[in-house]
Amino acid sequence: MLFWIAFVLTRPFGATLGDVLTKPHEKGGLGFGTIGSSIVLVSILGVCILFTTLKQRRLTVAGPSNDE
Secondary structure: OHHHHHHHHHHHHHHHHHHHHHOOHHHOOOOOHHHHHHHHHHHHHHHHHHHHHHHHHHHHHHOOOOOO
């Protein structure tokens, strides 16, 4: 059930973002085209992966907390 909720809710947002990135300026988009929009999306994905990796590494190095 959670999969389908996430699928139905995120699909319109992805389509809208794709339209904004690929459509020309005259039609209200950013005009990146398919290659440019792919580069933008891969960059966003890379930043997210880097952020979570660094956060996990920082938590691992810090070790468990003795506050419990």
